[in-house]
Amino acid sequence: MSAARIVVVGTGYVGLTTGACLASLGHRVTCADVDESKVARLAAGRVDIMEPGLAELVARGLTSGNLSFVVGAREAVRDADGVFLCVPTPMGAGGAADLRAVEQVVAEIADVLPSGCALITKSTVPVGTARRIQELTGRPDLPVVSNPEFLREGTAVSDFLGPDRIVVGSDTPGAADWVANLYADLGAPAVVTDAASAELVKYAANCFLAMKLSYVNAIAELCERLGADIEPVTLGMGYDRRIGRSFLRPGPGWGGSCLPKDTSALLRIAESVRFDFELLDAAVEENIAQRDRVIAKIAGAVGGRLAGARIGLLGLAFKAGTNDLRDSPALSIASVLCAHGAEVTAYDPAVQGELPGMLVVDNAYQVAKGADVVVVLTEWSDFTRLDWAYMAELMHGDAVVDTRNLLEPRVVLDAGLSWQGIGRPRAGARVTSVS
Numbered sequence: 120m121s122a123a124r125i126v127v128v129g130t131g132y133v134g135l136t137t138g139a140c141l142a143s144l145g146h147r148v149t150c151a152d153v154d155e156s157k158v159a160r161l162a163a164g165r166v167d168i169m170e171p172g173l174a175e176l177v178a179r180g181l182t183s184g185n186l187s188f189v190v191g192a193r194e195a196v197r198d199a200d201g202v203f204l205c206v207p208t209p210m211g212a213g214g215a216a217d218l219r220a221v222e223q224v225v226a227e228i229a230d231v232l233p234s235g236c237a238l239i240t241k242s243t244v245p246v247g248t249a250r251r252i253q254e255l256t257g258r259p260d261l262p263v264v265s266n267p268e269f270l271r272e273g274t275a276v277s278d279f280l281g282p283d284r285i286v287v288g289s290d291t292p293g294a295a296d297w298v299a300n301l302y303a304d305l306g307a308p309a310v311v312t313d314a315a316s317a318e319l320v321k322y323a324a325n326c327f328l329a330m331k332l333s334y335v336n337a338i339a340e341l342c343e344r345l346g347a348d349i350e351p352v353t354l355g356m357g358y359d360r361r362i363g364r365s366f367l368r369p370g371p372g373w374g375g376s377c378l379p380k381d382t383s384a385l386l387r388i389a390e391s392v393r394f395d396f397e398l399l400d401a402a403v404e405e406n407i408a409q410r411d412r413v414i415a416k417i418a419g420a421v422g423g424r425l426a427g428a429r430i431g432l433l434g435l436a437f438k439a440g441t442n443d444l445r446d447s448p449a450l451s452i453a454s455v456l457c458a459h460g461a462e463v464t465a466y467d468p469a470v471q472g473e474l475p476g477m478l479v480v481d482n483a484y485q486v487a488k489g490a491d492v493v494v495v496l497t498e499w500s501d502f503t504r505l506d507w508a509y510m511a512e513l514m515h516g517d518a519v520v521d522t523r524n525l526l527e528p529r530v531v532l533d534a535g536l537s538w539q540g541i542g543r544p545r546a547g548a549r550v551t552s553v554s
């Protein structure tokens with residue numbers, strides 16, 4: 120399609136990725152944000168978010184002139200063909216999505232939008248939001264389109280430019296097709312539908328992923344109780360194309376900026392139509408149970424007494440490849456350990472600065488110093504390259520709890536340490552000499 124004039128409101132992960140990627144597809148994009156200093160930094164090509172390829176795309180967009188940044192959306196939207204709403208929709212009271220930021224932006228720009236300009240929601244919003252926005256604008260000449268994103272932190276740019284699918288929905292004829300066309304060059308299949316269905320796709324997909332992970336974590340627990348190993352079990356499951364290989368790694372529980380928020384929001388949505396979504400509820404409960412099992416494992420490794428135990432944590436971010444701490448299982452586990460009186464030291468290659476209750480240090484060996492137990496909480500590959508013999512020398516105790524099954528157990532055992540993963544009861548067993 121020919122280049123469209125696009126305004127993206129909100130320059131967080133989703134907004135900035137959307138703006139920079141649409142500019143790289145040849146559209147003329149203006150990104151608006153209320154944060155003046157952030158806009159100034161972005162206009163100078165400085166990207167604070169840790170996202171591979173994003174800074175380069177922003178720089179390229181600025182140089183080509185296809186991408187610009189402004190403070191406030193009102194002026195920018197006056198000649199737009201489409202406006203993407205990428206403002207935060209945090210979890211509000213009671214778990215439902217808080218839509219105030221979306222409503223504020225709509226109120227700010229509704230009267231100056233040119234007739235026919237599409238208002239596009241990218242943030243995850245409750246089913247029915249498109250209709251609500253339409254009412255808020257009071258302008259039937261402005262089509263509202265839902266176009267959910269499926270970006271993962273750490274791979275947001277490649278997810279955007281190489282999507283599995285594009286989903287667009289609108290109740291205004293032709294509007295969804297127009298938005299789908301913005302992505303035409305990507306050659307991805309497009310699901311073009313009504314607004315409510317498009318809005319539901321996002322929740323249905325993310326909550327399915329959360330359920331898949333809770334299921335895998337539960338199977339890992341069964342492995343421990345039955346003496347089976349989760350690695351071959353998930354390998355055997357993953358070859359089944361109906362199941363697929365991804366999202367089958369057990370861990371300390373799922374977290375991040377989307378899955379916890381979206382599961383909770385879909386439960387509230389179901390409740391609002393008097394549907395008891397027990398299956399999803401159980402997945403959320405299972406995630407809490409997983410965290411508690413990890414804490415019990417750590418407690419077990421220090422003889423059952425967390426008070427006064429010296430615990431070294433490797434990893435704080437909710438997953439590798441990001442510095443995002445939002446709803447990180449690592450932080451939640453750390454705070455429980457601290458609350459029980461443990462002395463917690465932590466290192467994460469992407470996280471600096473102070474965190475409540477614990478000492479954040481700047482290398483992994485400092486974490487090991489004097490530790491009774493070292494716990495891997497984020498799957499940074501850097502941790503596989505540590506000198507575990509040296510780690511053992513520095514530690515006071517000998518226990519390693521690897522909640523990501525990241526390390527090669529043999530390497531840790533050969534260093535004279537014990538190793539416990541998730542769902543791998545035999546991989547960590549001490550092997551007494553075989554002659």
Ligand code: UDX
Nearest residue numbers: 268269270271272366367368370373374375377437438
């Ligand atoms: C997720 C969705 O994948 C994405 O489509 C959506 O747009 C936003 O939410 P993200 O939050 O960036 O993306 O993280 P993701 O890679 O999906 O991981 C979510 C959580 O699951 C993390 O806590 C991660 O550690 C955990 N996880 C993921 C596992 O424990 N095991 C796995 O096999 C995969």
